[in-house]
Amino acid sequence: MKVVRSKEFKASRAWGALDIANMNGTTTRLHWTDRPYKWHVNDGEEVFAVLDGTVDMHYREAGVEHVVTLATGDVFFAGLGCEHVAHPRGEARILVVEREGSV
Structure with missing residues (x-):
């Protein structure tokens, strides 16, 4: 049993993470950040849920860049091959x- 109080978590660096669970090679991690990540494609699918704050998620479809703003409670699903980068606002x-070990 584990309880995580996400609003109390702050990493020592942008995109620092608290490992919550590893279920047969699928990881669940809580990240804290105040800076953008990097453009990347995961090694599999990814579920990205904003627990606190606002994040502009940039993604590319057929070479065209799009941006969707994610507020607290919003979820972004990056399917196979989805190139994306998260830009938090604060x-x-x-x-x-x-998947464990994904970028």
């Missing part, structure tokens, strides 16, 4: 579920 806490 501090944000994000729950990420993805």
